[in-house]
Amino acid sequence: MRKQSNNILLLIKFLSLHYLLVLSAAQDFDFFYFVQQWPGSYCDTNQGCCYPGTGKPASDFGIHGLWPNRNDGSYPSNCDSSNPFDASKISDLMSQMKSEWPTLSCPSNDGLKFWGHEWDKHGTCSESVLDQHSYFSTALGLKTNINLLQALENAGIHPDGSEYSLTSIKDAIKEASGYTPWIQCNTDSSGNSQLYQVYLCVDSSGSSFVECPVFPHGSCGASIEFPSF
Ligand code: 5GP
Ligand code: 5GP
Numbered sequence: 195m196r197k198q199s200n201n202i203l204l205l206i207k208f209l210s211l212h213y214l215l216v217l218s219a220a221q222d223f224d225f226f227y228f229v230q231q232w233p234g235s236y237c238d239t240n241q242g243c244c245y246p247g248t249g250k251p252a253s254d255f256g257i258h259g260l261w262p263n264r265n266d267g268s269y270p271s272n273c274d275s276s277n278p279f280d281a282s283k284i285s286d287l288m289s290q291m292k293s294e295w296p297t298l299s300c301p302s303n304d305g306l307k308f309w310g311h312e313w314d315k316h317g318t319c320s321e322s323v324l325d326q327h328s329y330f331s332t333a334l335g336l337k338t339n340i341n342l343l344q345a346l347e348n349a350g351i352h353p354d355g356s357e358y359s360l361t362s363i364k365d366a367i368k369e370a371s372g373y374t375p376w377i378q379c380n381t382d383s384s385g386n387s388q389l390y391q392v393y394l395c396v397d398s399s400g401s402s403f404v405e406c407p408v409f410p411h412g413s414c415g416a417s418i419e420f421p422s423f
Contacts, residue, residue: 220322221262221320221322221323221398222262222264222270222273222319223262223263223264223269223270223319223320223398224263224264224265224398224407225262225263225265225395225396225397225398225404225406225407226260226261226262226263226320226395226396226397226398226400227259227260227261227263227393227394227395227396227406227410228257228260228333228336228393228394228395228396228403229257229258229259229260229261229391229392229393230255230256230257230258230337230342230391230392231255231256231257231258231298231390231391232255232353232389232390232391232392232420232421232423233251233253233254233256233296233298233423234253234353234388234420234421234422234423235380235382235388235389235390235421236298236380236390237298237423238382238383238388238421239380239381239382239383240383241298241299241300242300243298243299243300244300244301244302245302251293251296251298252293253353253422253423254343255342255343255392256294256295256296256298257294257295257333257334257337258312258391259312259316259333260312260316260317260320260329260332260333260336260396260400261316262316262319262320262398263408265407265408266408267408267410269319270319271315271316271319272314272315272318272319273318273319273321274318274319274321275314275318277318277321277326278310278313278314279306279309279310279313279314279317279326280326281306281309281310283325283326283327284309284326284327284330284331287327287330287331287334290334291305291309291330291334292304292305294334294337295308295309295330295333295334297309309330313326313329313330317329320398320400323398323399323400324400328400329400332400336394336396336400336403339371339403340367340370340371340394340403341370342367342370342392344370345366345367345369345370345371346363346366346367346420348366348369348370349362349365349366349369351363351366351420352420353420353421353422353423354420354422355419355420355421355422356419356420357417357418357419357420358389358417358418358419358420359416359417360377360414360415360416360417360418361416363377363389363418363420364377367392367394371394371403372403373394373395373403373404373405373406374405374406375392375393375394376392376393376406376409376410377389377391377392377393377414377418378390378391378392378393378410378412378414379412379413379414379415379418382419382421386418386419387414387415387418387419388418388419388420388421389414389418389419389420389421393406393409393410394406395407
């Protein structure tokens with residue numbers, strides 16, 4: 195009798211451990227934010243910018259990140275220190291990474307630090323769905339599916355330092371992508387609110403844009419500057 199209950203206890207322990215292991219590997223997010231940044235609005239803030247040997251990035255939106263997020267607005271981060279960024283896993287993507295996901299930070303570097311930061315902080319939280327190579331190739335693929343600058347230019351919105359209504363910017367991106375974006379502003383050195391980042395939502399497999407289940411917090415003015423770069 196005693197032996198039997200010990201065995202049952204052991205079985206319960208084993209099953210709970212197994213359950214916990216499965217839970218920890220399971221995905222802990224509901225969708226992704228795909229975030230692109232306007233270099234003009236990063237560089238004219240106090241962050242400054244300087245460019246590596248490869249020169250100034252194109253006057254175009256660049257990828258900031260692909261961030262797993264939960265429907266309640268919270269998000270996991272730094273999920274697996276045992277799977278650190280390894281540039282050799284994305285060597286075939288390097289030239290595209292440099293043009294589509296350039297770092298703007300100063301002192302300048304080749305982008306590996308920025309990509310490593312994004313993988314370690316965000317990518318590891320979706321590793322059950324996208325391994326390192328798929329994580330970066332998925333983001334690059336999403337960028338080719340929505341050309342933000344083209345969408346804005348088509349609506350007469352140009353990076354010329356003038357002001358545009360927030361509504362016209364959102365409408366132009368919705369027209370081109372089919373989905374409502376979220377716009378994040380920052381302020382230039384004279385305190386003007388300007389177009390900094392564009393968020394679009396992507397389903398949890400990283401395959402298609404979806405309407406955002408929840409938007410981040412923060413707001414822009416009704417009219418915002420689109421600085422040149
Ligand atoms: P900031 O405070 O500049 O908006 O964001 C700082 C960093 O926190 C971002 O670059 C990103 O790594 C993370 N972050 C901020 N807001 C969100 C969010 O709503 N979802 C996710 N997944 N990450 C976020
Ligand atoms: P996040 O805000 O995604 O958590 O972190 C961004 C980190 O990457 C910051 O430490 C920032 O200094 C660095 N970083 C390097 N290059 C860039 C860039 O081009 N844009 C932004 N937003 N951050 C960059």
